[in-house]
Amino acid sequence: MSKITHILFPLSLTVLVASLAHAQTSASTPKNTRSYHVSKLFHVGGEGGWDYLTVDPEHKLLYIPRSTHTMVLDATTGKTVADIPGQKRNHGVAIVPSVGRGFITDGEDASVVIFDLKTYAVLGTVKAAADADGIIYDPASGKVLVVCGDAGVLVPISADVDPKTGKADAAVELGGKPEFLVADGAGKAYINLEDKDQVAVLDTKTMKVVNKWATAPGGSPVGMSMDRVHRRLFIGCRKPQKLIVMGADDGKVLGDVPIGAGVDATLFDGDAFASCRDGTLAVVRETAPGKFEVVQTVSTPRNARTMGNDPTTHTVYLPTAEFGPPVEGQSRPAQKPDSFMVVVVSATAK
Numbered sequence: 502m503s504k505i506t507h508i509l510f511p512l513s514l515t516v517l518v519a520s521l522a523h524a525q526t527s528a529s530t531p532k533n534t535r536s537y538h539v540s541k542l543f544h545v546g547g548e549g550g551w552d553y554l555t556v557d558p559e560h561k562l563l564y565i566p567r568s569t570h571t572m573v574l575d576a577t578t579g580k581t582v583a584d585i586p587g588q589k590r591n592h593g594v595a596i597v598p599s600v601g602r603g604f605i606t607d608g609e610d611a612s613v614v615i616f617d618l619k620t621y622a623v624l625g626t627v628k629a630a631a632d633a634d635g636i637i638y639d640p641a642s643g644k645v646l647v648v649c650g651d652a653g654v655l656v657p658i659s660a661d662v663d664p665k666t667g668k669a670d671a672a673v674e675l676g677g678k679p680e681f682l683v684a685d686g687a688g689k690a691y692i693n694l695e696d697k698d699q700v701a702v703l704d705t706k707t708m709k710v711v712n713k714w715a716t717a718p719g720g721s722p723v724g725m726s727m728d729r730v731h732r733r734l735f736i737g738c739r740k741p742q743k744l745i746v747m748g749a750d751d752g753k754v755l756g757d758v759p760i761g762a763g764v765d766a767t768l769f770d771g772d773a774f775a776s777c778r779d780g781t782l783a784v785v786r787e788t789a790p791g792k793f794e795v796v797q798t799v800s801t802p803r804n805a806r807t808m809g810n811d812p813t814t815h816t817v818y819l820p821t822a823e824f825g826p827p828v829e830g831q832s833r834p835a836q837k838p839d840s841f842m843v844v845v846v847s848a849t850a851k
Contacts (some may be wrong), residue, residue, distance in 0.1 A: 543579025625664030714752030823828035
């Protein structure tokens with residue numbers, strides 16, 4: 502377990518918070534709608550990178566995979582509540598309060614780690630497939646759904662599986678490299694196939710792919726979220742850099758808007774959001790029937806590319822860190838030691 506220290510704001514980062522809170526660019530936003538700003542930074546520190554952040558809105562907790570361990574933070578203060586060790590290269594967390602368990606994907610180990618939501622003790626592991634990555638819980642089937650990029654499959658796991666001796670269900674071949682997914686709660690799941698520029702539609706009761714829809718004019722789809730009331734998918738694409746709005750019943754593309762470079766996640770909470778590696782958080786809204794626009798671009802620290810949100814407070818949490826200057830021959834600059842942080846973006850009613 503990593504020892505986590507609470508770091509006081511140095512002057513430079515205090516100035517950064519102030520500047521980020523005001524460095525917004527907004528289009529004409531309709532009256533009586535929310536606007537967003539960076540309200541604080543949680544300086545967490547510790548070793549490891551990060552990937553998908555999961556929010557438990559009921560208990561105000563943040564679950565953050567940190568490569569070899571998974572941190573649990575208080576969403577109000579940023580203080581460490583627990584640190585779950587024992588992973589090789591983790592990616593995402595799904596929590597299932599009805600069975601009191603959490604599930605962590607470990608891509609390098611091709612497995613899913615199961616832990617207790619009260620004690621955070623590791624209960625066991627279940628084998629998945631190579632590059633176990635995105636993970637969600639589907640209440641319609643009672644399954645935890647795991648997409649495995651290198652294997653090109655989705656692996657269903659019963660939420661109440663025996664963590665010591667149990668096994669996953671048969672893998673579902675997707676015909677492409679999956680990145681992330683959402684479920685509508687009524688028997689369908691939608692999976693981005695990054696290398697095919699498609700969304701695969703899965704019937705979670707039969708565990709069969711029933712359709713595939715093109716994401717054009719967007720390509721290389723990675724982020725995925727859903728407006729379940731209006732049955733719309735929001736798909737973050739990298740090539741070109743667009744947020745695609747797609748009908749969840751027929752795959753019709755309803756709109757596309759430009760976003761920043763290096764999108765990794767999207768979410769929906771009345772507005773749609775796309776978090777990008779270039780330090781932008783696009784806020785997309787339906788400004789007129791069938792018309793979608795970027796109404797605000799929130800400036801964040803660079804590499805704040807994934808996120809989670811608390812729908813009860815409309816707060817968005819984005820993990821990132823400080824990085825050194827680019828080094829020739831390296832694809833990415835080196836992460837500065839003990840600089841990991843969570844950016845908190847708060848909503849203001851207008």
